[in-house]
Amino acid sequence: MALQSSTALARRPQSFTQNWSAYAFLTPALIILFLSLLLPAAATVVMSLTDISFLRPTNFVWFDNYIKLVSDSRFRQAVGNTAYYTVGVTLPTMALGLLAAVALNGKLRGRIVFRTIFYLPVLTSLIAAAVVWMYVYEPYSGPINGTLTQLGLPPQPWLQSPNLAMTSLIVMAIWRDFGTAMIIYLAGLQDIPKDIYEAARLDGAKTKDIFFRITVPMLSNVTFYLMIILIVQTFQVFGAIYVMTNGGPLGSTETIVFQMYQTAFGYTEFGYAAAMSTVLFLAILLFSIIGTKIMRRGES
Amino acid sequence: MAELQLQNVSKTYGTFEAVKDVSLAIEDGEFAVFVGPSGCGKSTLLRLIAGLDPVSAGTVAIGDKDMTARQAGERPVAMVFQSYALYPHMSVFENIAFPLQMERRSKADIREQVAKAAATVQLTTRLQDKPNKLSGGQRQRVAIARAIVRKPEIFLMDEPLSNLDAALRMEMRSELTQLHKRLGSTMVYVTHDQLEAMTMADRIVVLNAGKVEQVGKPMDLYHRPANLFVAGFIGSPPMNFLAAKVTGLEGGTVLLEVPGVGQVALPGDASGFTVGGDATIGIRPEAIATAAPTEPALSLSITPRTVERLGLHTIVYGEQGGRTLTALFNGDPVIAADAPLGVYVPLQQIHLFDAAGQARGHRD
Numbered sequence: 001m002a003l004q005s006s007t008a009l010a011r012r013p014q015s016f017t018q019n020w021s022a023y024a025f026l027t028p029a030l031i032i033l034f035l036s037l038l039l040p041a042a043a044t045v046v047m048s049l050t051d052i053s054f055l056r057p058t059n060f061v062w063f064d065n066y067i068k069l070v071s072d073s074r075f076r077q078a079v080g081n082t083a084y085y086t087v088g089v090t091l092p093t094m095a096l097g098l099l100a101a102v103a104l105n106g107k108l109r110g111r112i113v114f115r116t117i118f119y120l121p122v123l124t125s126l127i128a129a130a131v132v133w134m135y136v137y138e139p140y141s142g143p144i145n146g147t148l149t150q151l152g153l154p155p156q157p158w159l160q161s162p163n164l165a166m167t168s169l170i171v172m173a174i175w176r177d178f179g180t181a182m183i184i185y186l187a188g189l190q191d192i193p194k195d196i197y198e199a200a201r202l203d204g205a206k207t208k209d210i211f212f213r214i215t216v217p218m219l220s221n222v223t224f225y226l227m228i229i230l231i232v233q234t235f236q237v238f239g240a241i242y243v244m245t246n247g248g249p250l251g252s253t254e255t256i257v258f259q260m261y262q263t264a265f266g267y268t269e270f271g272y273a274a275a276m277s278t279v280l281f282l283a284i285l286l287f288s289i290i291g292t293k294i295m296r297r298g299e300s
Numbered sequence: 301m302a303e304l305q306l307q308n309v310s311k312t313y314g315t316f317e318a319v320k321d322v323s324l325a326i327e328d329g330e331f332a333v334f335v336g337p338s339g340c341g342k343s344t345l346l347r348l349i350a351g352l353d354p355v356s357a358g359t360v361a362i363g364d365k366d367m368t369a370r371q372a373g374e375r376p377v378a379m380v381f382q383s384y385a386l387y388p389h390m391s392v393f394e395n396i397a398f399p400l401q402m403e404r405r406s407k408a409d410i411r412e413q414v415a416k417a418a419a420t421v422q423l424t425t426r427l428q429d430k431p432n433k434l435s436g437g438q439r440q441r442v443a444i445a446r447a448i449v450r451k452p453e454i455f456l457m458d459e460p461l462s463n464l465d466a467a468l469r470m471e472m473r474s475e476l477t478q479l480h481k482r483l484g485s486t487m488v489y490v491t492h493d494q495l496e497a498m499t500m501a502d503r504i505v506v507l508n509a510g511k512v513e514q515v516g517k518p519m520d521l522y523h524r525p526a527n528l529f530v531a532g533f534i535g536s537p538p539m540n541f542l543a544a545k546v547t548g549l550e551g552g553t554v555l556l557e558v559p560g561v562g563q564v565a566l567p568g569d570a571s572g573f574t575v576g577g578d579a580t581i582g583i584r585p586e587a588i589a590t591a592a593p594t595e596p597a598l599s600l601s602i603t604p605r606t607v608e609r610l611g612l613h614t615i616v617y618g619e620q621g622g623r624t625l626t627a628l629f630n631g632d633p634v635i636a637a638d639a640p641l642g643v644y645v646p647l648q649q650i651h652l653f654d655a656a657g658q659a660r661g662h663r664d
Contacts, residue, residue, distance in 0.1 A: 198352050199385035203446070204373035204402035213398075217389040 047274035065275035078259040086234040088170040097181020119179035130243040162252035188222035228291035302363035302453040309358035318344040320510040335497040336507035378447035382459040386431040393427040417445040528657035560621015568661025572654035582651035588627035597644040
């Protein structure tokens, strides 16, 4: 009986007075979190229900901004562009990151140098990288078109053509992000015991079998984690577009965040931009929840 | 099933020689155990047989075929790892089926073979479970089933019981011995535990610092160890060693002066000794008795410092001539700690080693 009550006591959550010092230590962080994250987020949701702008008095319009979003063809184009960019960056970045990690996980000579080289773009300033890539894509004096011309092929308007601009941005993003994927995959690979690979070799598995039957499935949690962070990151792409294409040509590189920025700070339609922001937030939240649930199921 | 032949096998890592010029023949259907302390090269030797590491010199042959240049998966061997090395994302069925899938067998054949192997290791009801749902012993059984299903000519086992608790280890020891009898396959088993080696092996290969110290049946190694290393490694508690000086050689008898004991005359091969040279005598703890035997015996007085009563046996750690002697007595005799105790060792049971540590007077 005495044992039962002591166990029950141990399991009961401790009261505020018992934990006051823990709460006291948490308070500064909670205040910063509230002011910098929760308050603006809540304010954004409230703003999305208004027509707030510098141009007129503010009125509550309730869900009018959301209704307008559904029928806004420009927004739909931005959603399409964002989805194209997300898929275009996420899948090749993960594939290249995995291949680089597998190649550099072995006893390859100079692997440390290669790992550093592949990771360097991640450490480069986005703006600096964007400026360099603008030169790389330069239609007249850029190295890509220079090489094409030397090979007798026609030069391409990489950032000036609505058909090529988004793909060009995707290529740059892959170059910049696959180092992150490689490092995360490398950490995952080093967690796979050597014995398992040796057992597979003894079981007669060839390199291809080992990769697809052992390595890839055993990295599934890493893959889901990486996919979620890449999706969340690419959903919010802005910097490279702002510097390299400004959303053009013909809105072909206009993504949700870029359009949100233009709507808010170009057209001063803060209420409408806030509605876009809320939709984006909910989409990211949804992906995060789905990803976390899949990862947890994998772990169990 | 086939015999295994190792000819002058060596393995070096940089300047470190892990395996030194090992030549060995393991017969068809034999249960051979490689035993030795950590770092003696026993697991390396097993990996060389499996093809997981290439040999630096020498040849590995299975049956009458040279396997030295063949990759791991191309050799007719299966291996059970200490860590089990199960594929954690696959079910028990998929784990056992994996080697067959790699051979591109038909689904019906795979189902049949897996069912047979699972029945052999009593895992039929757990086929759909993932390895993390199984106990240590069950995981080891999956690893064994995965090896069985390949129908290898030689089973290689790298300390397969080390991760199990004592009770389960004992159970699995017996199961593996039974399995060997049932399958009749050649098995090479690596362990650092001399108890496992003694209880399971048809023949034991004792390794030390990359070299084979002695090969023989368990009782041969116990009764006739070739040198000090084997004498100290085989047997538990380990053999007592007493340093001695050779004072005379008379035909087949070696006269010794053992500090703290006195003059001892032991039958032995005198060719290994010189008068005035060093020698070592070895006394197994179980050769020490409290009652005087009828045969000629060495008489000693020890002062028990620690007495460990195990029920079936009593182990006494006693002081004798400034050193510690271990004695093992049957049952639970009355022994008082710190009081001198007269004990006897039949001369016939004393082992004699020359200055180089080689046995010169084999006992029975």
